[in-house]
Amino acid sequence: MQWQVTFQVFRYKQDGSSPRFDTFQLDVRPDEYVLDAVERIWASHDRSLVFRHACHHAGCGACGMLVNGREKLTCKTRIEQVASPGSTVKLEPMRNFPVISDLAVDMGAFYAKIEGTGSNPIRPGDPLIDCETNQPVPSPVPTTRFADCIECGLCVSACPTSGTDPQSLGPATLHAVFRRAVEEANGLNAETKKSLFDMADSEQGIWRCHAAFECLEACPSNVNPAAAIMELRRRVLAGKLGLLGRS
């Protein structure tokens, strides 16, 4: 089964020309992914289209963009989820990031903020489970896994506070602070822990959040930055009131 779908694609080049939307009509299968359509536009219609992509399995976070105005990781968004036969799909770069060209945004400052937390994207793995007994089995070597956050930036794009104030740390960075200061607190020295909570408790940290919870709605990787921010708030507040240590 093939659907004819019109794609309205945001175009912008740093040559002084005004941003515009280009229209491409494609015959697509409904179970294809939006990223497949973007790649086909690039391959068959316009080789100058700039977009970010890499792994194609929701692991790298490179292909985030606005699909019909909502933040989507396009490699895991099927066309049937955002379109119907004969409909139009609008593709734009993420909000709250500088646009480099077309659908590609500059993630440099975003990555630098996350790196500034010192959070390690590689975490201790979950225990291996014996599929017959459903019990944990000892692993011959320590297991590891990647953190759930794939640093796609969709939470920052969705966050109205990040749109209002570019200096705010934003959901992903605050979640990284939470990961390191709370979830991975064992082994952290007191000075590092204090600096992480000071980062969270700063003017651009947890108190800039206005509890819109859009980061939670946008996250394609089951991370809950909003809950992390609220937990940091609770701990900072309790620490200030002397009700709880910051550990």
Next chain:
Amino acid sequence: MDQLQTNTFTGNRGKILRDWFNPLRGGLGLIAFVLNRVTGIGLVVYLALHLVVLSRLFQGEAGWNNFITLARSPLFLMLDVILMAGMLIHGLNGVRVALVGMGLGVKGHKATFVVLMLIAAAVLAYAAFRVFTA
């Protein structure tokens, strides 16, 4: 970075503001955020107007009585109801923000918002009735 345009932090404040009011853009949380901002700005404007109005006291009894006559007009009473709507929405939404900020009701923040806004609507309906009939 100065050359980069559209959706940027610095380049398109108008689009950022318009996006706040785009119903397709976000969920219930964004509506709560926008309501809080709009009512917050409205209450600040009201405070300024309130102080201006109070300054009529400097014009003596006649000036103040003239204002009271105006304040009892249906249009002014409607503005009172709008003011109460702003106070209720901002105050009760603020309760939600305070609760989730203390780690309470984070998972149920949408339900909390809906319940608080229903309370706001009920109180507002009663208050509006009293304003126009008392």
